[in-house]
Amino acid sequence: MKGLGIIILSLELRKNNAIFLKLQLSLMTYDDNNIFAKILRAEIPCKKIYEDDFVLSFHDINPQKKIHALVIPKGKYIDLDDFSANASAEEIVGLIKGINYVAKKLGMSSDIGKGYRALANINEYGGQEVPHLHFHLFGGERVGKMVE
Numbered sequence: 001m002k003g004l005g006i007i008i009l010s011l012e013l014r015k016n017n018a019i020f021l022k023l024q025l026s027l028m029t030y031d032d033n034n035i036f037a038k039i040l041r042a043e044i045p046c047k048k049i050y051e052d053d054f055v056l057s058f059h060d061i062n063p064q065k066k067i068h069a070l071v072i073p074k075g076k077y078i079d080l081d082d083f084s085a086n087a088s089a090e091e092i093v094g095l096i097k098g099i100n101y102v103a104k105k106l107g108m109s110s111d112i113g114k115g116y117r118a119l120a121n122i123n124e125y126g127g128q129e130v131p132h133l134h135f136h137l138f139g140g141e142r143v144g145k146m147v148e
């Protein structure tokens, strides 16, 4: 479910073993004007690496390593949590396969290269700036410490 918020129903077992039905309303909505949505609609350009039915990949505008690619799903998903909860199995497989195609195309996948780092920032504490799910692929050199 996209755009209008997400309603989550869950059953909780409390200490007296009573079962409670919990209703949670998440008000996260997808912003159609985010920069990656505009790239997907070809309203602004990108340095495209790869595209198929499920993903678009392009070079990051402000590369942090020798190779810094982005892989984004074509569907409107805010972050990895939204994607995991709401994307179809086909879309999920498509994104994971897409990451591998791009890594191969850039010579970084472990079968032909020396590896890389795939990273997704999620929401505020994850430091996510663009609210359309994206994986960063860093490579072409040793990537270094995992977190600051």
Ligand code: AMP
Residues within 6 Å of the ligand: 035, 046, 058, 059, 060, 061, 062, 063, 070, 120, 121, 127, 128, 129, 130, 131
């Ligand atoms: P994050 O902080 O995980 O949301 O990362 C957003 C990334 O998008 C940053 O690395 C930006 O440099 C990158 N970015 C922002 N605008 C563009 C753009 N027009 N084309 C390519 N990459 C972009």
